[in-house]
Amino acid sequence: MNIGQAARASGVTAKMIRYYDEIGLVRPSARTESNYREYDDRQINELKFIRRARSLGFSMEEITRLLSLWRDRGRPSREVKAIADKHIADLDARIAEMQAMAETLRHLSHCCAGDDRPDCPILADLTEGSAPSDPPAHRPRRA
Structure with a gap:
């Protein structure tokens, strides 16, 4: 899905998705031939995770660590x-x-x-x- 669809599906604005991508918080999205970002279900789940963590007041540093732990099934x-x-x-x-x-x-x-x-x-x-x-x-x- 494109960034607008990802924004709607995750509840995170397209601007914030781009920001998270720039700072490396989310895994890099695939790109189309015309260089548009494409997002899959895994990335949507990560964006939902980040949105929820932010709503609970976690800092970006804490979210980075929590996201890393979430991705590590052996944590x-x-x-x-x-x-x-x-x-x-x-x-x-x-x-x-x-x-x-x-x-x-x-x-x-x-x-x-x-x-x-x-x-x-x-x-x-x-x-x-x-x-x-x-x-x-x-x-x-x-x-």
């Missing part, structure tokens, strides 16, 4: 598990960082009166890098 599953476990730990760390950011912003938003006055603890924090501990007593708190 030890512990290598695959180690990659997945490291990725889980990385995701957990990023989630914790994002939760901390959300909590900080929640606190800053709570401290901001959100009225017509120019004083704003959110902007103050962005300028100074430190969140106020409590909103000033004269400002009404937002519900």
Whole structure:
């Protein structure tokens, strides 16, 4: 099948298929006499594999390694598990960082009166890098 058909069959855009081909992530496709790429079922399965791995947030380096292990039918599953476990730990760390950011912003938003006055603890924090501990007593708190 041609690249457009491969894109539809795999759910990967033609542009990304070309990119994966350029960086050597997928095996080189056969070419027609007019130099068009041709893809077979094996390559479509690899593209689907890559699309799914990307949807789970794996890096290109991790995907390269996972794809290599997937192609190797004699692979030890512990290598695959180690990659997945490291990725889980990385995701957990990023989630914790994002939760901390959300909590900080929640606190800053709570401290901001959100009225017509120019004083704003959110902007103050962005300028100074430190969140106020409590909103000033004269400002009404937002519900």
